[in-house]
Structures are given as C-alpha cells and as structure tokens.
Amino acid sequence: xxxxxxxxxxxxxxxxxxxxxxxxxxxxxxxxxxxxxxxxxxxxxxxxxxxxxxxxxxxxxxxxxxxxxxxxxxxxxxxxxxxxxxxxxxxxxxxxxxxxxxxxxxxxxxxxxxxxxxxxxxxxxxxxxxxxxxxxxxxxxxxxxxxxxxxxxxxxxxxxxxxxxxxxxxxxxxxxxxxxxxxxxxxxxxxxxxxxxxxxxxxxxxxxxxxxxxxxxxxxxxxxxxxxxxxxxxxxxxxxxxxxxxxxxxxxxxxxxxxxxxxxxxxxxxxxxxxxxxxxxxxxxxxxxxxxxxxxxxxxxxxxxxxxxxxxxxxxxxxxxxxxxxxxxxxxxxxxxxxxxxxxxxxxxxxxxxxxxxxxxxxxxxxxxxxxxxxxxxxxxxxxxxxxxxxxxxxxx
Numbered sequence: 001x002x003x004x005x006x007x008x009x010x011x012x013x014x015x016x017x018x019x020x021x022x023x024x025x026x027x028x029x030x031x032x033x034x035x036x037x038x039x040x041x042x043x044x045x046x047x048x049x050x051x052x053x054x055x056x057x058x059x060x061x062x063x064x065x066x067x068x069x070x071x072x073x074x075x076x077x078x079x080x081x082x083x084x085x086x087x088x089x090x091x092x093x094x095x096x097x098x099x100x101x102x103x104x105x106x107x108x109x110x111x112x113x114x115x116x117x118x119x120x121x122x123x124x125x126x127x128x129x130x131x132x133x134x135x136x137x138x139x140x141x142x143x144x145x146x147x148x149x150x151x152x153x154x155x156x157x158x159x160x161x162x163x164x165x166x167x168x169x170x171x172x173x174x175x176x177x178x179x180x181x182x183x184x185x186x187x188x189x190x191x192x193x194x195x196x197x198x199x200x201x202x203x204x205x206x207x208x209x210x211x212x213x214x215x216x217x218x219x220x221x222x223x224x225x226x227x228x229x230x231x232x233x234x235x236x237x238x239x240x241x242x243x244x245x246x247x248x249x250x251x252x253x254x255x256x257x258x259x260x261x262x263x264x265x266x267x268x269x270x271x272x273x274x275x276x277x278x279x280x281x282x283x284x285x286x287x288x289x290x291x292x293x294x295x296x297x298x299x300x301x302x303x304x305x306x307x308x309x310x311x312x313x314x315x316x317x318x319x320x321x322x323x324x325x326x327x328x329x330x331x332x333x334x335x336x337x338x339x340x341x342x343x344x345x346x347x348x349x350x351x352x353x354x355x356x357x358x359x360x361x362x363x364x365x366x367x368x369x370x371x372x373x374x375x376x377x378x379x380x381x382x383x384x385x386x387x388x389x390x391x392x393x394x395x396x397x
Contacts, residue, residue, distance in 0.1 A: 031088070
C-alpha cells in the first residue's frame with residue numbers, strides 16, 4: 001500500500017506485493033491465510049478497532065469527518081464488515097457485483113483512492129500490532145493482496161457510476177406501528193432509478209453521518225414516493241431514532257440503490273417469496289410490481305415473525321391475494337400462532353413444498369435467511385435458484 005502505509009514494526013517487511021491483473025483474481029491460499037489469521041485476532045476486536053482508527057485518523061485526519069460523532073458504535077460494524085468481505089475474496093462470482101455496488105454507493109462520502117489506501121494501511125498496521133510475532137511477511141502479503149483487489153474493485157465500481165451520488169427526500173408521513181416499528185414515507189424531488197426489491201442507504205437529520213440500509217416497500221412511482229419499514233434495533237444508533245424521532249418535513253439523504261433481490265429475466269418458473277420481519281418490505285414491493293404487470297407467474301408468499309405484531313403487512317398482502325388468482329399468501333408465527341401456521345417461516349415453507357421448480361427470493365434477518373436457504377437446499381431446491389442480498393453487518397443498527 002504505497003503512500004500512506006505506516007512503517008512496519010522492527011525489521012518486518014512492509015506489505016508490498018504485485019497487484020493482481022484482474023479484479024478478485026486471488027488464489028485460495030490467500031483467502032485461507034486471511035481467514036486463519038483473523039481467527040487469532042478476532043477475540044481482540046475492540047483493541048484492533050482502537051488501533052485501526054487511531055492510525056487512520058493520524059495519517060489522514062480529514063477522514064474523521066466521514067464518520068459519525070459517536071464513533072464507538074461504528075467501530076463495532078465497519079471493521080467486521082470489511083474483514084468479512086476480505087475473507088470471501090476467493091469467491092469472485094459472489095463478491096464482484098456487491099463490491100461494484102458498494103463502490104458506487106460510497107461516492108456519497110466523496111472518497112477517492114487516497115482514502116482507500118489509508119484504510120488498507122491502517123488495517124494492516126493494526127493487524128500487525130495485535131498479532132505480534134504471528135505477523136509474518138507471508139501474512140502481510142496475503143492481507144495486502146486481498147485488500148488491494150477489493151479496493152480496486154470498489155474504485156472501479158465508483159468510476160463506472162453515473163447519475164447523482166445521493167438524492168434528497170422529504171418525509172411526508174410517519175406512522176408508528178407500536179413501540180419499535182414505524183412506516184415512514186419519503187418523497188424525492190425526482191423519481192429514483194431503483195428496482196422493486198432493491199435497498200439503499202439512508203442518512204437522517206437526527207443521526208448525521210450515520211447510515212442505515214433500508215428497502216422501499218413499493219415499486220418505483222412517478223410521484224417519487226418511497227415507503228420504508230423501520231424496526232428499532234436494540235442497542236442501535238440509527239433505527240431507534242428513525243422510529244421515535246422522525247418528523248414530517250425532515251429531509252433524508254438517500255444513497256445509490258443496490259442489491260440483487262429483484263425480478264430478473266423471465267425464467268418461466270413460478271415464484272416463492274419468503275419474508276421475515278421487515279424483510280417483508282422488499283417482498284411487498286416485488287408483489288406490487290407483479291400485480292402491476294398483471295401477475296405473469298404463479299407466486300407464493302410466506303411471511304414469518306415471532307409474534308402476530310410482526311405480521312403487520314399480511315392483511316394488505318392477503319387482500320391483494322383475494323383479488324389476484326395468481327397469488328397465495330401464508331403467514332407463519334413462532335409464538336401463539338392462532339389461525340396462522342406455527343413455527344419458523346423456513347419450516348413452514350418446507351411443509352408446503354416441494355419448491356424444486358421455483359425461483360426463490362428470501363429477505364429478512366441474516367439468521368432467518370441462512371436457515372430458510374439451508375432448509376430449501378436440503379429439500380431439493382437448487383442453490384442457484386435461491387437469491388438473497390448479502391448478509392453484511394455494516395449499517396445494521
């Protein structure tokens with residue numbers, strides 16, 4: 001990492017290397033070395049984060065303005081998310097589209113190659129500090145190589161981005177659905193070019209420089225209206241403020257639409273859509289898009305939650321199903337099911353299977369996505385037919 005790399009401790013060699021010729025052209029040994037060494041330092045994540053940010057702000061002081069004033073919560077998200085990506089660097093088919101989109105989204109921060117180099121230099125120096133004698137020239141090269149191709153892929157995505165880096169939207173409605181959930185409607189000055197099922201990052205006036213990913217619950221509209229389903233995450237920084245303190249006429253800043261959870265080229269297969277919690281928002285947007293197209297394929301929707309309160313969107317979906325012969329809606333509740341199906345939504349889906357001839361979209365909490373996808377594969381659904389967005393930990397609170 002030229003230019004901003006702090007000098008290595010003692011006589012250990014700096015992490016210089018030959019850059020790969022192609023994006024994510026990384027051999028499996030590099031990813032293995034990153035994964036195995038991370039297992040050694042992960043128990044010391046707080047110390048690693050402290051060192052990482054200290055070095056980053058020492059060498060690029062202006063980078064401090066990119067982070068929220070209340071930095072400790074951000075420390076717990078950014079670094080694990082970055083390392084999670086680096087550990088998957090040997091899976092180009094999975095990561096290249098994600099990194100390209102992240103690069104386009106990061107245009108909102110106004111960052112450039114210098115910032116990327118500074119982050120890489122601080123990360124390697126912090127790892128060296130925490131691993132001590134376990135930090136070798138081979139490990140330095142592995143981490144530097146992995147970070148280099150990731151940053152280059154993101155920079156290429158940023159350069160390929162067109163259109164504005166952010167949009168402004170005015171809050172026109174804020175409806176509380178109990179203590180920890182709100183439906184918030186925002187109107188942009190001009191329609192955003194997103195697809196039903198995608199997500200975008202949001203910054204609010206209550207938490208400047210803190211961003212959270214949200215999915216619109218409706219397909220694009222000519223009037224620029226976007227409805228978001230926001231649940232207050234326990235211990236979160238952004239979502240509780242959104243639920244409790246958002247006011248009509250607040251101005252939100254919205255990042256580039258991202259994600260692959262949307263309708264693609266018609267495959268001719270029926271659809272299975274599975275939602276958990278506020279993951280119903282992108283599923284609802286997709287269903288409404290299908291309705292606008294006249295219901296081109298048979299669609300089965302499963303919506304799950306721990307309690308009845310989690311099924312707030314089911315009545316609207318059920319009403320649509322009553323008018324739409326192509327649509328079926330099933331509700332699943334883990335506690336006090338009553339008239340709904342009982343159990344985790346993934347288990348309920350399997351009971352209604354098989355789904356081997358369907359295209360599957362899954363949205364919701366990471367644990368629910370993993371459990372549902374695993375159960376579907378075990379029941380015979382081909383993994384290539386199951387789509388969900390990356391289980392990233394950044395901006396989750």
